[in-house]
Amino acid sequence: MLEVKGLRVAYGGITAVKGIDLIVRAGELVTLIGANGAGKTTTLKALSGLLRPAAGSVHYNGQDITGKPAFELVRLGIALAPEGRGVFPRLTVEENLEMGAYVREGKGNHRDHGSKTAIAADCERAYTTFPRLAERRKQLAGTLSGGEQQMLAISRALMCQPKLLLLDEPSMGLAPIVVQTIFATIRAVAREGVTLLLIEQNARLALQTCDRGYVMESGTITLSGEAKALLNDEQVRHAYLGE
Amino acid sequence: MDIFFQQITNGLLLGSIYALVALGYTMVYGILGLINFAHGDIVMVGALVALSVMMALGASLPGVAVLLIAAGAAMVVCVVLGLFVERAAYRPLRRAPRLAPLITAIGVSILIQYSAALIWGKQYISMPELVKPAKIVIGGVQITSTQAFIFVLALSIMAALLWFVKTSRMGRAMRATEQNPDVAGLMGVDTTRVIAFTFALGAAIGAIAGVMVVLYYGQGHYFMGFMLGLKAFTAAVLGGIGNIPGAMLGGMLLGLIESLAAGYIGDITGGLFGSNYRDVFAFLVLVLVLMLRPSGLMGVRSGDRA
Numbered sequence: 001m002l003e004v005k006g007l008r009v010a011y012g013g014i015t016a017v018k019g020i021d022l023i024v025r026a027g028e029l030v031t032l033i034g035a036n037g038a039g040k041t042t043t044l045k046a047l048s049g050l051l052r053p054a055a056g057s058v059h060y061n062g063q064d065i066t067g068k069p070a071f072e073l074v075r076l077g078i079a080l081a082p083e084g085r086g087v088f089p090r091l092t093v094e095e096n097l098e099m100g101a102y103v104r105e106g107k108g109n110h111r112d113h114g115s116k117t118a119i120a121a122d123c124e125r126a127y128t129t130f131p132r133l134a135e136r137r138k139q140l141a142g143t144l145s146g147g148e149q150q151m152l153a154i155s156r157a158l159m160c161q162p163k164l165l166l167l168d169e170p171s172m173g174l175a176p177i178v179v180q181t182i183f184a185t186i187r188a189v190a191r192e193g194v195t196l197l198l199i200e201q202n203a204r205l206a207l208q209t210c211d212r213g214y215v216m217e218s219g220t221i222t223l224s225g226e227a228k229a230l231l232n233d234e235q236v237r238h239a240y241l242g243e
Numbered sequence: 244m245d246i247f248f249q250q251i252t253n254g255l256l257l258g259s260i261y262a263l264v265a266l267g268y269t270m271v272y273g274i275l276g277l278i279n280f281a282h283g284d285i286v287m288v289g290a291l292v293a294l295s296v297m298m299a300l301g302a303s304l305p306g307v308a309v310l311l312i313a314a315g316a317a318m319v320v321c322v323v324l325g326l327f328v329e330r331a332a333y334r335p336l337r338r339a340p341r342l343a344p345l346i347t348a349i350g351v352s353i354l355i356q357y358s359a360a361l362i363w364g365k366q367y368i369s370m371p372e373l374v375k376p377a378k379i380v381i382g383g384v385q386i387t388s389t390q391a392f393i394f395v396l397a398l399s400i401m402a403a404l405l406w407f408v409k410t411s412r413m414g415r416a417m418r419a420t421e422q423n424p425d426v427a428g429l430m431g432v433d434t435t436r437v438i439a440f441t442f443a444l445g446a447a448i449g450a451i452a453g454v455m456v457v458l459y460y461g462q463g464h465y466f467m468g469f470m471l472g473l474k475a476f477t478a479a480v481l482g483g484i485g486n487i488p489g490a491m492l493g494g495m496l497l498g499l500i501e502s503l504a505a506g507y508i509g510d511i512t513g514g515l516f517g518s519n520y521r522d523v524f525a526f527l528v529l530v531l532v533l534m535l536r537p538s539g540l541m542g543v544r545s546g547d548r549a
Contacts, residue, residue: 050425074431082429088422091415099419103431105412160431 001026001195002047002164007056009039009046016042018219019056024164024197029190031198031206031227033240034216040199041083043216044168047197048080049073060164074103077163083172083199085149087156089142093133096141096152097123100159119159126155129185147178154185158194165189167198171205183209203240207231215240245383250506251499252384258498259397260459263452264475265482265490266404267445273421273485274441276341277333280348283472284355285324285446289317289453290463291359294368306373310454317450324355325446329439352472359465369462393455400448401491408487417441421485470522474501477529483539492540500524 002024009017017039024030032040045051047058049070058066060076070080087096101122104114127134130151136144141152150170157165170186171179179202187209190196200206207213207227215223215236223236230236267282296313304312332351336344376387408414419427420437428434456471457463474497482493505521532539 048429050428069433070425070428071431071433074429080429082426086423086426086429088419088426090422091418095415095418099415099427099430099432102412102416102419106431156430 001028001061002197003059004047005057005059007043007046007058008054009042009051010054011042011051015054016219017046017053020216020219020221022214022221024195026195027190027193028212029186029196029198029210031200031210031213032216033200033203033206033213035240036201037218038216039219040216041168044080044083044166044197044199048078048166050080074160074162077161078166079157079160079162079164080166081153081157081168081170083168085146085153087141087144087149087152090140092138093141093144093152094123094137096156097126097159100156103160122159122161126158129188130155130181147174150174150178150182154182158189162194164195164197167196169199169201171200171202179205203236204231207236246506247503248382248384250502252386254499254502255495256386256390256394256459256498257502258478258495259394259401260452260455260494261471261475261478261498262491262494263397263400263448263455264471265478265494266401266487267449268472268476268479269482269484269487269490270417270441270445272479273487274417274438275333275337275344277344278348278476278484279328279333279442279445280345280472280476281328281332281351281355282445282449283468283470283475284352284359285321285328285468286449286453286456286471286475287463287465287468288324288355288359289321289446289450290457290467291363291368291453291465292320292450293317293454293457294370294463295363297371297373298368301371309373314451314454317454318447321446321450321453322443325442325449326439329442334435334438352468356465356468363465365465367462367464370457389458393458396451397455400451404444404448405487413437413440474522474525477525477532480539481528481532483542486539486541489539489541496540497525497528500528 004020004022006019006021007017008015008019020043032043034040042051046053049068052067057064060078065073065076088099091099098119101119104119106114127137132148133151133155136148141149144152154170167186170182183205186196186198198206198210207230210227213224213227213230214221215230223230223233264283264286268279271277271279293313293316296316297309300309300312328351332347333344336347376389379386379388379391408417416427416432416437419430420432420434424434456467475494478493478497479490481497482489482491501521501524504524505518508516508518508520
């Protein structure tokens with residue numbers, strides 16, 4: 001579904017991603033783990049169109065999408081829930097969710113999945129998953145707690161009905177109980193057939209959740225394989241699982 | 244007491260025009276962080292285009308029809324001009340340091356002013372009489388039917404704009420782009436188009452304001468956008484720049500302050516200063532706001548920016 005070859009991304013004069021190869025197959029749950037500053041977020045920004053790659057190619061379902069801007073990629077079904085919340089602080093929770101469905105409301109989509117009722121139904125689904133959001137639907141998103149903002153960011157990314165969902169550090173800075181809820185949601189989304197690429201610093205949790213994993217270190221991929229195999233890998237255990 | 248209510252009425256009327264112009268400043272600032280100093284001059288172009296149409300059509304059509312055609316032409320020209328300025332002058336500088344687009348804006352302002360001087364000349368252009376306005380007197384306060392029309396139209400445009408930004412898809416995209424352009428892009432918003440649309444919308448509202456100024460003062464001039472623009476900018480800062488209801492409130496308040504000050508300054512200073520000092524008050528307000536409350540009356544607290 002997603003095929004990345006020789007991706008290089010330069011960020012403010014520094015090459016943060018130094019030519020990586022990566023494959024995500026349809027229906028898979030793949031994680032990219034690594035330490036702070038390894039280039040994970042930069043990779044995801046390039047894949048979602050927020051940064052232009054300096055070299056390399058990205059193919060999505062066989063189509064070359066290298067360097068396409070974010071707003072076009074969403075239309076193709078690629079959504080990103082960005083790192084550090086990224087909610088619209090002065091829109092209400094509900095308006096944030098509606099923004100997630102922005103592409104569905106486009107021209108010629110007013111029936112079926114783009115209709116007001118279909119979008120409202122998906123909002124309700126988000127509220128069922130995260131009752132906290134339902135309580136705060138008319139509240140400005142900037143007033144939510146970090147965990148609530150993360151719930152909102154993920155729910156919002158799902159509102160565009162993505163085929164490929166990119167998640168950047170969904171557990172960052174959250175209480176363990178909230179992390180549990182968020183990861184339960186991620187697994188549920190995967191069961192519905194959405195393909196996921198997940199970036200995490202919590203390597204254990206990520207590898208326990210995903211099918212396959214890549215390990216990133218200072219801009220390059222140093223290891224890859226089945227998540228279970230990586231969990232038992234000597235190097236990974238030592239460097240990322242603290243054993 | 245009559246003069247008091249008369250000045251309040253004048254102030255609200257003038258303020259409603261300031262508010263419309265201030266919207267152009269505040270919407271662009273909200274979305275780009277850019278003070279588009281050329282906006283006052285776009286309003287001027289709207290006014291002069293409308294005057295040209297009025298003079299060309301003269302008495303060949305009913306006055307109201309001439310007025311509508313003139314306003315329509317002004318809007319078309321201003322929208323095209325606004326889009327062109329955005330595309331040619333500001334878009335190439337989107338990633339540049341903030342000072343560059345600011346200086347560019349001043350340059351564009353001067354360019355439009357002197358282009359207008361070449362096209363229309365430097366003399367005042369008077370408006371031909373199209374409709375004979377009726378005088379309306381309510382409780383000792385006198386206004387003309389034209390003035391009443393300006394006021395009602397200005398309020399309607401403001402209400403429509405608030406509704407549009409609050410409920411429409413484009414309005415939501417505008418607010419999202421303003422708050423976080425990258426994330427708006429992730430939602431599928433083509434932010435370049437939203438920014439262009441914002442310029443066009445500001446220019447269209449500015450064009451109507453320009454026609455109102457012509458109706459109010461009965462004349463236009465290539466330099467009229469300068470002072471009008473500065474006052475509208477002051478109004479936007481007073482309300483909290485970047486804030487749409489703030490620009491409306493700021494415009495109204497500025498109109499009131501100016502009118503009341505102009506009405507009473509002669510009495511207060513024993514005739515030393517006359518109402519020709521009215522322009523001073525707008526800038527006195529600007530200085531005070533910047534000193535005491537730089538974020539304006541309804542300004543955004545910068546703390547909640549992610």
